Amino acid sequence: MGFLKGLANSIADPRLFFLLAVGALLLAVWKRETVASNGVGYGLLGFLGLFFLFGTFDANFRLIVTKPDNVPIVGLIFLLLFFVWYSIREGVLNDRRIAAGNGPIEKAESDRVWVWPDLVYTELISLILCSVVLIVWSIFLKAPLEQPANPANTPNPSKAPWYFLGLQEMLVYFDPWLAGVVLPSLIIVGLICIPYIDKNPKGNGYYTFVERKAEITIFLFGFAVLWASLIVLGTFLRGPNWNFFGPFEFWDIHKLAALTNVDLSEYIWVRGLRTGLPQQWYIREIFGILLVLFYVFALPVILAKGLFKTYYEKLGAPRYYVATFLFLMMMSLPMKMLARWIFNLKYIVHISEFFFNI
Amino acid sequence: MADTKIVAPKEGPATQFWNWLTETQVWTSVFRHDRPNTDRNRVLVMLSNVFLHLHPVRIRKSGVKLRYTWCMGGLTFFLFLSLTLTGLLLMFYYRPTLEYAYTDIVGLREHVPLGIMREMHRWGAHAMVITVWLHMFRVFMTGSYKPPREFNWSVGVIMLVLTLLLSFTGYLLPWDQLAIWAITVGSNMARATPFLGHEGPGAQLLRLGDVPLIHAADDARFALLGGTFVGEGALLRFYVLHCVGLPLVIAVLMAVHFWRVRKDGGISGPM
Ligand code: HEM
Numbered sequence: 001m002g003f004l005k006g007l008a009n010s011i012a013d014p015r016l017f018f019l020l021a022v023g024a025l026l027l028a029v030w031k032r033e034t035v036a037s038n039g040v041g042y043g044l045l046g047f048l049g050l051f052f053l054f055g056t057f058d059a060n061f062r063l064i065v066t067k068p069d070n071v072p073i074v075g076l077i078f079l080l081l082f083f084v085w086y087s088i089r090e091g092v093l094n095d096r097r098i099a100a101g102n103g104p105i106e107k108a109e110s111d112r113v114w115v116w117p118d119l120v121y122t123e124l125i126s127l128i129l130c131s132v133v134l135i136v137w138s139i140f141l142k143a144p145l146e147q148p149a150n151p152a153n154t155p156n157p158s159k160a161p162w163y164f165l166g167l168q169e170m171l172v173y174f175d176p177w178l179a180g181v182v183l184p185s186l187i188i189v190g191l192i193c194i195p196y197i198d199k200n201p202k203g204n205g206y207y208t209f210v211e212r213k214a215e216i217t218i219f220l221f222g223f224a225v226l227w228a229s230l231i232v233l234g235t236f237l238r239g240p241n242w243n244f245f246g247p248f249e250f251w252d253i254h255k256l257a258a259l260t261n262v263d264l265s266e267y268i269w270v271r272g273l274r275t276g277l278p279q280q281w282y283i284r285e286i287f288g289i290l291l292v293l294f295y296v297f298a299l300p301v302i303l304a305k306g307l308f309k310t311y312y313e314k315l316g317a318p319r320y321y322v323a324t325f326l327f328l329m330m331m332s333l334p335m336k337m338l339a340r341w342i343f344n345l346k347y348i349v350h351i352s353e354f355f356f357n358i
Numbered sequence: 359m360a361d362t363k364i365v366a367p368k369e370g371p372a373t374q375f376w377n378w379l380t381e382t383q384v385w386t387s388v389f390r391h392d393r394p395n396t397d398r399n400r401v402l403v404m405l406s407n408v409f410l411h412l413h414p415v416r417i418r419k420s421g422v423k424l425r426y427t428w429c430m431g432g433l434t435f436f437l438f439l440s441l442t443l444t445g446l447l448l449m450f451y452y453r454p455t456l457e458y459a460y461t462d463i464v465g466l467r468e469h470v471p472l473g474i475m476r477e478m479h480r481w482g483a484h485a486m487v488i489t490v491w492l493h494m495f496r497v498f499m500t501g502s503y504k505p506p507r508e509f510n511w512s513v514g515v516i517m518l519v520l521t522l523l524l525s526f527t528g529y530l531l532p533w534d535q536l537a538i539w540a541i542t543v544g545s546n547m548a549r550a551t552p553f554l555g556h557e558g559p560g561a562q563l564l565r566l567g568d569v570p571l572i573h574a575a576d577d578a579r580f581a582l583l584g585g586t587f588v589g590e591g592a593l594l595r596f597y598v599l600h601c602v603g604l605p606l607v608i609a610v611l612m613a614v615h616f617w618r619v620r621k622d623g624g625i626s627g628p629m
Contacts, residue, residue, distance in 0.1 A: 069536070072484035083428070083492055087499040090425065107628045109420035115413045116394045116403050119422045126429045127436050134440070134485065138477030145467065148460045149538040151587060158539040161529050163487050163522055168543065177558050180547025191515045194498075195508035203501040205626035206420075212501065219498055223491075355550070356559035 005058065008051075009246025012237050015341050018334075021229045022221075028088060029217050032209060036092035041085040048081060058248050064236055068144040073162055073235050080228055084220065091209035091216075104206035156240045156253060165234030166227050172242065173336045175357045183329065190326040194219075197323045199315055222330055261346035264288045281351045288349035292358055295332075300324040412616050414624055421625030426500065430493035434521075435612065437486040442605065444479040452531065454597035456590050459533035483525050490521050502626040510618040513611055520608045527600035530593065538588045541596070545588065548579035555579060 011017065028035050035041075052074065055061035065074060094104040102108070113119075160168050170179035202211040209216060237244055239251035262271075265284050269277050278284045300321055304312040312320045339345040349358040369377075379385055380392075391402035404415045420426050451470075452462045466476055494514060497503055503511035530541045553560040554577060561572040574586050584591025619625065 069484075072481065072488065076488050079488060079492065083495060087496070091499070104628055106418075106420040106426065109418065109423070110627060111419050112416035113419050113422060114397075114400045115415055115417050115422075116400045116410070119413060119417055120410070122422060122424065122429065123432055126424075126433060130433055130436060131440070134437075134478060134482055135474070137481050138474040141477065141481070142467075143477045143480040144534075144536060145463055145532055146535040149533045149535060149588075151538065151589075153535070155535055155539055158543050160544045161526060161540050162484075163525065164544055167547075176547050176550035177552055177555070181551045181555075181558070188515060188519055191494075191518075192512045195503040195505070195511045198504065201504070204504040205500060205502060205628045207500055216499070223495060223498075354559050354562060355557055 004054075005246075005248040009248055012244075012246045014233060014237070014244055017233060017237070018225075018229065018337065021225045022334075025217075025220055025225055028084075029209075029213075029220070032088055032092050035085065036089040041082070041089065044085065045078065045082060048078060055247060060250050061247050064247070064251075068141055069162060070235055071141060073232065076228070077232060080224065084224055087207060088209065090207035094207050095210045098208065098210070104208065106206040157238060157242055159234070159238075162231060162235050165238075166230035168242075169230040169234040169238070170333060173333065173340055175355075177355065178358065183333070186326065186329050190330070193322060193326060197315070197319050197326075199319065218327070226330070226333060261340065261344045263347045263350045264291070264345060265347075265350060267343075267345075281353055285349050285351055288347070288358070292349055295328060296325070299328065412620075414620060417624060418627045420627050427625065428492065428496050430489050430496050434486060434489045434493055437482050437489060438608070438612070441479060441482045441486065444475050444482065445601065447475050448479055449601060454531065454593050456533070456593065459531065459593060463532045463534075479528075483528060486521060487525055490518050494518060500626060507618075507622045507626060510615060510622060513615050513618065517608055517611050517615065520604055520611070524600060524604045524608065527596040527604065530588070530596045531600065533593065541592065542588050545579055545582050545592075548582050549574075549577065551578040 011020065052065070055065065064070065094106075097104060159165060167179055167184060170183065173179070174183070198215055200212060200215065202208070203215075236247060239245040239249075240253045240255070241257070243255050243257050245251055245255070265277060265288060268287050269275055269284070282289075303324060304320060308320070308324065311323070315323060336345075336348075339348075347357045349356065351357065380389075390406050391399045394400045394403040401415050404410050404413055448466070451466050453459065463476070466473060497511065497514070526541070526544060530537045549555045549557045551558045553564060554572065555561060556570075556572050556574050556577040556579075558572075558577075561577070562570065564571040574580065580586060582592075582595070583589075584595045
């Protein structure tokens, strides 16, 4: 027991947790033929179910999982796992049909049926089931109500509503202007751009994986790994002072986390060149600024000639640059995470004179 | 158009009653056709009913399958309707002022026997956030955002944002510790808006001589909260947005969304 809990606690460490999520995605995409089998899908769900069952015997685990507002997220974990698996499975099944020359199953079902009764009844039944679930849920779980609002008494941890905890988790790596304003805006803009960037005419109106490999992998990375897993992390594994706590760990207010993060400028000037930090910000931060400019402006051009050449040719310049910019912005989060974990890097550019920190 | 009905002696009282009922003037004034068990009446039921006419008359076989749509868009819409209803009932009991907000919620819980409206509203809201995500995920995985449905995807993204904002503004209303601190954490971000937040990069550059144009009492966060902290102004603002502003906008967009699903050729499928 103790061993299993210790194991779960160390696996849940943000670094390992995140890397495992990435690994799981890559494995799911690579070994999709195997993943598509019912055994794997229901096995995974069963395993997750057992984990939660096992967890409920632990007081710390129970405390955090049964917080009323956290219950929906437990549901979300199961639903998300199921639907990610299910859509990959449907894609694989269709890919087999396409390879055999039969076309996707949706093609075979192109005939029209009457909306009454075929659709109307499906809707009615879904609606009734949904109402039943909602009513039963409402009867058994009371909506939370804590002490009356008191501006003088800040709870620790103070958490945003759960659907924004992915953003709050980003605050570990980025300042609020990026984590709370710029990146969320780019998420919205990026989502809206998807149909205008994606020129691949295939895979329109049916499940498939083979015909849309890159699109699906990138979307799954953003949706399932970055967005969803950071929410789970922020909800269940972040305690007082936003410190990390394993699922079976007690939320100790006095847990200390070493803060030894170092800016890029300090790495270069102080540790590398062995001089002091220059006075003027534009000299002090020159390396960071160059790095950021390189990442945003030069890298897309270089990639267009190298790794992403085929995309550049397929998409044309405007689509390619918008897409690559958005992609690089998305990747800036995992990059910063890695830089933090490996080098304890705090800021790449640190101009506190203008609140401009990256 | 109603076929003559022959009331055979074998039919039980229920059938007789049904036959009588469906021929009364009242019934025939409401339903202008017989039961939809013939092709003709299946068309008529869709065309003559304002609620059903959101649907086409006939639809691709793949499109009605749970396997394809997961019914997630439909469930999102249903949850929105049920939230509107339960929200309306809650509005009878709730006053958005520092004096009453919290006690009204306590009252709701203490004085309404078997009351589950608040629960239905809160859990329904959580569920709606989840179903919108899954709906978006489904639409992505079936490639349904591709032409000619690009615009409807964009409308969807805006509705996703509105759904989150609806949830966020509602979160403040119980006015307990959970509420104000969650909104404080969330709205603190606005302080850091580039140029428009007083702690955002570039805000210091916006000044007339010595007078800063952007400060704590006029920046983006102030506009959101109607004050420099989560207080009375924020409560009223969030209440109005939550109960009137955002629902109106999202309802209009839903109308556009459904209209476009039809106009873009119905539920997607391979050409
Ligand atoms: C308030 C939220 C929303 C509601 C009530 C809603 C409702 C619906 C409904 C009922 C359908 C019919 C098919 C189905 O059920 O899957 C649909 C289709 C569609 N939705 Fe939504 N939706 C919402 C949000 C979104 C979002 C967030 C997106 C994407 C970002 C989106 C994109 C689409 C597209 C592209 C279609 C056409 C799909 C097809 O033809 O296969 N919607 N929506």
